[in-house]
Amino acid sequence: MTQVLFKNRHPDRIATMEEYRAGGGYDALTAVLGKYPRSKVQQLALDAVLLGRGGAGFPAGKKWMTVAETAPFPRYMVCNADEMEPGTFKDRVLIHTDPHQIIEGMVIVGYSVMAERGIIFIRASYENAARILEREIERATTAGFLGDNILGSGFSMKISVHRSAGRYICGENTAQINAIQGKRANPIQPPPYATEKGLWNLPTVTHNVETLACVPHIIRNGPEWFKSLAAIPTAAGTKLYCVSGAVQHPGCFELPMGTRLSDIIENHAGGMQAGCAYKTCLPGGASTRFLPKSLYDIEMDFDTMKKAGHRLGTGSIIVFDEKTCLVGATLNMMAFFARESCGWCTPCREGLPYMRDILARIEAGDGKPEDIPLLRQMSKYVWNSYCALAPGAASPVESLLTYFEDEVQEHIHQHQCPFSSKG
């Protein structure tokens, strides 16, 4: 299996800058800065079909192109390391593996949009990762890959690490922009888009850690090489899949984009734990839909998942076995989302706690038959909320009612959780 992002992965330590450079690290930067026109960098990313790894899957090159040539300065480059999606830990692993590819990616993207100010917005509980980044930024600066007039190209860039105050919503692009400016982390609905008016009303490009880490490799090896990494011709690159739940070897694996779910679970995560049978999984973090058993063999890439009515999200697979109560699991996630709502719009602020309360009553055996249509109505209507938090939060509930209604009905009719009595 070709390891690109995890090429320098060690079980016990972080890759050094020398190690990274020995493997071709910072070659892309040297090749690009002052030599490539910015449009060429953008075109390379576009040709490589680099899709945003934060969950939305937006083409990265396209995002850079929305920063107009005539846009005002200074422009900002934000690296979104506010990894708070339940079940997701790929960014943390990536930073702890080989942090310089992120820094190099930021400088290249910064160059392509003429952003001289880089900010890594990192989850507050990732203090270790934040310190690693701060240290490696220092080293990269000393080595001349960051700071003023990088490699004599005339392009300068400074990167600072900004620790989040610790809310899930801060991971949302526009809420993050508010958070960095010291405002309440409420999302802002475009237009204007952040690439036009972001931080302090200036152009701001935000990317996920993994997306940025892919950039130097694309520049160095070319778009065709990147596309060839994928398992299927319609996808491109590798993907960091996180697997957690009832599997033998939970962890983060770099696999070709489009690797089948069954392959990931059985061959890479070591299969189900002893005595556990696969029931379902959340394929891309807590804000995606439960996958029915019929899709156990699905190719895990943005396009295939979308066509099947699901989302790849962050590619973080949370596996549930037959003995796990899905009402309880959904309640757990809904409690998280209800707590993490920013409180801006009604469906999210009031609707999520409402859904949580109903789920809690069902789980406690106090559910009523009319709760099911009520939950269905709410999971439909929270789609009309301000940002994507509430629709994501409703996904487990909606899919629970779609694929596992019997289990919910059992709770209501038995006036207790069927799993608690069995277990």
Next chain:
Amino acid sequence: MPKLIIDGRHIEVAPGVKVIAAAEQAGIMIPRFCYHPALGSAGACRMCAVKFLEGPVHGLQMSCMMEAKDGMVVSTTDDEAVDFRRFVIELLMRNHPHDCPVCDEGGHCLLQDETVSSGHVMRRHIGKKRTHRDQYLGELIQHEMNRCIHCYRCRRFYQDFCGYHDFGAMGSANRTCFGRYADGPLENPFSGNLIDICPTGVLTDKPARFKGRRWDFERAPSLCIHCSLGCATIVSARYRELVRVEARHNPAVNGHFICDRGRFGFGFANHSNRPHHARIAPAAATYADALQAAVNQLTEISRTFGSQAIGTVSSSRAGMETLMALKILASAQQWRSPSCFQDARQRNAVVSAVIRLSPDTAVCLHDVECSDHILVIAADPIAEAPMLALALRQAWRDGARVTVLDPRPVSLPCEYTHIPVAPKQLSAVLQKLMNALLSSPDTPQFPPLRTSDDAHNAGTVSSPSCDPKPDTALQLPLLAASLQSSQRPVIVCGTNIVSGTVVNAAADLVMQLRASRKNAGIFNILPGANAFGAAIASPDGASFSEILTAIESGEIQALLIAESNPVRWFPDRARIRNAFKKLKLLVALDYLPTPVLDVAHIIFPTQTHFETPAVFINQEGRMQQTSMVHCNGMPLSQQTAGKHPPREFRHDVPGAGAKPAWQVLLELNAALSAVNTPLPSYSELWEQIEQETGIAIDRRPDSDILEGRRLRLETQVHLPETPPPDTPPPINLQEDMSLELYPVESFCGTEELSAYAPILCRMEPMPELIMHPSDAAGCGLTDGGMVTIQSDAVTLDVRLKTAAGTATGTAFLPRHRQLVWRQAGSTDSRASLLQK
């Protein structure tokens, strides 16, 4: 211009208009909580969901977040939209305490309306409701956080619209609440608008709490007369008592909001000492007796000392009817024409401002918001015209530059450049600015002015020419360049600390900018709600200081004071008391319990503008009329000493002895005239006013009257060619170091009417003497210490505040109601400063 169809109605709107606003233009009110025309869209409540059937977007969308586009077909009544809105209400009502019977908002609550109209009746949620701890937000606003539906209007108004940050959103998710870090009074002088914009009962009117429901009140559109802007209000009264004032939408003037002085300053109308019956001192009298006594004595004085021995005084708080009735009376009886201004400087400044205002150059408050560079000269907006500060902020939010040329450490809720310039240097600085404008390339020459340079200098005391300080000199070319590069500059000019020379120089700047094809405008601030009207009614009347001199010399033997309190702005109490003692007759007409009433021989109580229609002309020449809110009388609470219901049954209204001042004056005129003069009605009075001054009352349908109408001055109003003369500069505090003391306004505590509102009196800050730190050091004074201002008339103890933004050589003292001090501007005033 996008054309769209909403509920089958074809509408064409301006580009950029949101669908919710487009629907409103077509008469369709889409339910909303967070959307507010002044605050814009937020997309928070999700209440304005409508179904887009055709066009660039499809499906259920928020109408406040969607710009109207060509080809849109929108349904507000689509089943899915209606059902979604019912769902939103259900969510909002999940935690709302449903305490409508004890909530002050009940009856005019948007949440009530939308809940009922959405069809949500049954609460499906089981379990406890969310509760919050309420905060003490000061004396004006009651906080009841449990009722909150999180529309964020309050936060957006307070922080974004007003620029104050001591109130905002706290917490997150379902625990989001709105308040302060800690209990305490709100710092924002516009905080009262939170009451109006809150769609439910979270922020309610504290002084009006539990005073009644909307339908209990007598309500009418009115005007705020606490400064010269003339903001539109709606006034509610019950049991002959004013209960609350709300902002009324006037797009040209105040928009949707008013300041707290205008909202909570109405206490004068309910004041327990308000005169309710005529008096012939020292005893109460019938109106007829008082009138007869006044006629007899005035006739006697006129016969003995000549008609010129009778002086008349009014003020800028009197309505146009009163001012003109007084003028009609004075001219019919050949008395001295009415004095409406406190001193020659003020009269000179105000009359100059009115003369120099032309329909081309006059701009309204809304135009200030749309300006791209505003130069504020000799004005402290928050103190003198609070809503102007809010307009400056809106202009600044849209990218305008704000520059302030004022000696005071002016504070504004926006970014601005402050150039401290002493009042006596202002005209020299403005001249330099004018030179800088003229010296810039391809500037056309100054156009001929309505009044020539000679004309507006004629009769004025030549201002001492001082060279501005070097740093000021450096800033002026930059300011000139910035004004040159702007398209819609507005020059704001105050009249409180400067004379007509500066007002004229400001108007000249506007003319110069217009010559360079700028759409430049002038926005004057005047002292008083009807100062403009006073300038029209009596541009040639003596100032009060001149009246006083005439009394002291015996030229004036009788004085008639109509709705004016000269004691307030002439606080040399000893001199005024002695002068009044010399008078053979002092007749006073007022609705305020002023000190004049204590010494007057004959008193006629008058009606406030809440009790009789009155016309006021604001600082931009906009004529607006108030409506009668309730009938005059003693508030029930005062009559029955709190007992309810009153056990005394009678056919008349208790305490309804007051008449409109203009009516008293005209009755006096009729009774004094030898020939039988018929008593004119209100409309006949206005016919007479039209003949006298050229200004006519508005007789359009009511809906138009509510916005008022700007006078066409050059065709309608007869004004003198030149303003009356100016007076010498104010008092010098320290003779050896030339430190001039100016009386100034503050937001609370200096304005006459609101000084009778107990609620605002409790809030007013302690008066402070403001000086530049270097001046204070020069006098050996320290910041925060008590100083004594000593003059031959009074000794005054006041706290010293040093502020670096003050122009050196100047000191400022608020015209605070608690301070009794010698009139600045009188020739013999000298004072010295001592540290206590």
